[in-house]
Amino acid sequence: MNEGPHALDIGASTNVAFLEQEEWxxxxxxxxxxLGSLGSRTLRKRAAELRTMVTQEWARMQIHKEREWRRQKRTQAECKRTGAAYEMKGWLARLLSRKNIEVVMDEMLKRAVGAAKPIMTDLWDAPVFRELRTEDGKRFVDAPPGESRLILGLSIDGFNPFQNKEAKQDVTVSGIYVYCLNLPPHLRYRPENMYLVGVIP
Incomplete structure (x- = not known):
């Protein structure tokens, strides 16, 4: 099935529909x-025709599969060259692979686990995070040993791509960003710690 030199990444969400079609x-x-080994002569003939159609469709799919494989390889190479994140899970994996980053995140999580503060200075002091529950009724922040609890934020910010150099024109481009709220505020919104989801021209 999904084998050979042009096997697609089964972990990539963009390949799910393609691989499901291949499996089908x-x-x-x-x-x-x-079916062709059973039934009447007419049934066997129809089964042979169907088998030919499926085989032809399979051959066409392998051509498209190779093209998609090459496209993804080009995209990955370009992302490595430019440093852009092409998959959110890849961005998160790179973020968590940094030295001591999980220790920093766990320190922020302790704010929600400990006693509530009379004055809120960060979102982790807010009841909405402290009392967030999972399906089994347990607090989301009460993670078992060796397991992390991450909360991500989504933000949209607009800016003038011409840096206000265009006279008499109101031009705005909006970026859609994801950031990890487990990071302390001074690290949370740094460009290297954020994921650019998309751009709205």
Missing amino acids: LLLMFIAVSE
């Missing part, structure tokens, strides 16, 4: 082949 074609080929 394989199961269809097996089912039609089994």
Whole structure:
């Protein structure tokens, strides 16, 4: 199935639909082949025709699969060259792989686990985070040993791409960003710690 030199990454969400279609074609080929060994001569003939159609569709899919594989490789190479994040999970993995970053995040999480402060100085002091519950009724911040509890924020910020140099024009481009609220405020909004989801021209 998803094998060979052009096998797609099964962990990438963008490949799910493609791989599901490939699996469906394989199961269809097996089912039609089994059908061809049963029934009347007419049924076997129709099964052979279906098998040919599925085989042709499979061949077309492999061509598209190779093209998609090459496209993704080019995208990955470009992202590595420019330093851009192409998958959110990749961004999160790189963020968590930094030295001592999880220790810093755990320190912020302790604010929500400890006693409530009379004056809130950060969002982790707010009841909405302190009392956030999971499906089993446990507090979200009460993570078992060796497990992290991450809360991400979403922000949209607009700016003038021409740096106010265009006279008599009101031009705005908006960036959509994801940031990790487990980071302390002085690290939370630094460009290297944020994920650019998209740009609205």
